[in-house]
Amino acid sequence: MRPAIPAAAAALALLATTACGADDDGVGQVPGTPSTASGSPDASPSPAPESTVVPELAVEEVASGFEHGWDIGFLPDGQVLVTERPARISLVDGTAPGSERTEVEADLDDVYVEGEGGLMGMVVHPDFEESREFTTCQTHMDPSGAPDDIRLVTWRLAEDGASAERVDDLLTGLPISTGRHSGCRPEIADDGALLVGTGDTAVGSLPQDLSSLGGKVIRLDLETGEPLPDNPFADESGRQRYVYSYGHRNIQGVAVQPGTGEVYTAEHGPSNNDEVNRIEAGANYGWDPAQGGTVGGYDESVPMTDRERYPDAVPAVWQSGETTQAVCSAEFLEGEQWGALEGALVVTALKGAKLLLMQLGDDGALAEVSVPEATNGPYGRLRAARLGPDGALYVTTTNGDDDVLLKVTPQA
Numbered sequence: 001m002r003p004a005i006p007a008a009a010a011a012l013a014l015l016a017t018t019a020c021g022a023d024d025d026g027v028g029q030v031p032g033t034p035s036t037a038s039g040s041p042d043a044s045p046s047p048a049p050e051s052t053v054v055p056e057l058a059v060e061e062v063a064s065g066f067e068h069g070w071d072i073g074f075l076p077d078g079q080v081l082v083t084e085r086p087a088r089i090s091l092v093d094g095t096a097p098g099s100e101r102t103e104v105e106a107d108l109d110d111v112y113v114e115g116e117g118g119l120m121g122m123v124v125h126p127d128f129e130e131s132r133e134f135t136t137c138q139t140h141m142d143p144s145g146a147p148d149d150i151r152l153v154t155w156r157l158a159e160d161g162a163s164a165e166r167v168d169d170l171l172t173g174l175p176i177s178t179g180r181h182s183g184c185r186p187e188i189a190d191d192g193a194l195l196v197g198t199g200d201t202a203v204g205s206l207p208q209d210l211s212s213l214g215g216k217v218i219r220l221d222l223e224t225g226e227p228l229p230d231n232p233f234a235d236e237s238g239r240q241r242y243v244y245s246y247g248h249r250n251i252q253g254v255a256v257q258p259g260t261g262e263v264y265t266a267e268h269g270p271s272n273n274d275e276v277n278r279i280e281a282g283a284n285y286g287w288d289p290a291q292g293g294t295v296g297g298y299d300e301s302v303p304m305t306d307r308e309r310y311p312d313a314v315p316a317v318w319q320s321g322e323t324t325q326a327v328c329s330a331e332f333l334e335g336e337q338w339g340a341l342e343g344a345l346v347v348t349a350l351k352g353a354k355l356l357l358m359q360l361g362d363d364g365a366l367a368e369v370s371v372p373e374a375t376n377g378p379y380g381r382l383r384a385a386r387l388g389p390d391g392a393l394y395v396t397t398t399n400g401d402d403d404v405l406l407k408v409t410p411q412a
Helices: 005-015 238-242 336-341
Strands: 057-066 069-074 080-084 088-092 101-104 119-124 133-141 147-157 164-174 185-188 194-197 216-220 243-246 251-256 263-267 275-278 327-332 345-349 354-360 366-370 382-387 393-397 403-410
Touching (some): 057 393, 069 393, 080 119, 119 185, 185 251, 194 263, 238 243, 263 327, 263 345, 354 382
Parallel strands (some): 069 119, 251 327, 327 382
Antiparallel strands (some): 069 080, 088 101, 185 194, 345 382, 354 366
């Protein structure tokens, strides 16, 4: 019989160095019960862990020599691709500690590397074994060196892994400013759709502007770059057809929950209230630094989820409270080896320099937040988090020079 969520949450609390509450220095609080989630009404709930035993975590260094490792992609032959913000792609020859990193030759001269922008998120295509293709999200500059847009670019990796050729620009024209709030995390949904969390580029009007792809979750065809015909605004014109949800500030994490297909995002707050959101098709998440167009500029004093201005705005599953952790990537743990941690949502923190583990109930609401001691600070800023084919969690650091790829596993 499946254990009740409260039992799992109680077990998680044994692991926590800090648990959720009002005085937790930003580690987390539940702002209220989220509204009904999107997706199929008969979707089965994510399985609860069969064990209430919380394993200790072991952390190993797989490879080093990265500079701001941004995302991770696993290849069928056991090798690993890592995108690096200063316009570099690396190939790691395995996932064991001491694996070798080599740079992949690719024409990335048009990547605009400034502030938070550069070479960012990545997904390896499901048919990679045949196509050798992967898609990146990157800031782009025009021939003069000025920022032009943010775009999704599809690449083909050579058979020897030494180089990658540009196949096509899958989607162009995502807004850009100086590199601030560039997003940009892609993830493949259970139905094969490409989901991308974007940033508002620090332009106040964009999150509520359905004609812009800034401050959104967008949904498109991974092969053609076209908006999908069952998107919530598919019958509209222009860029609105891509919009899956809106009213976001700066999404850098997108995760699909095993067993349900529900989509969760991790989003940067201003000086408070980072958020984890459960995404509903067509929904508004309430960020509006233009205050309904009544102010110019970028007013960051407004609530992350402004339900006074937008009563139907979807409340967050989790908010960081009075401080921010600068949350980044998001990933679900899957596999019985994780014990009571199976099914937990892992969120990395840049400023907070930790992993946050969030246990969710069958209704999608937050039950508990914990911070594993093994990842609470010693590795500095943590960015990417992806579950490998071996069931281990892989995480990148983003401290600058000589960043590392980490492997996180439950101890036996």
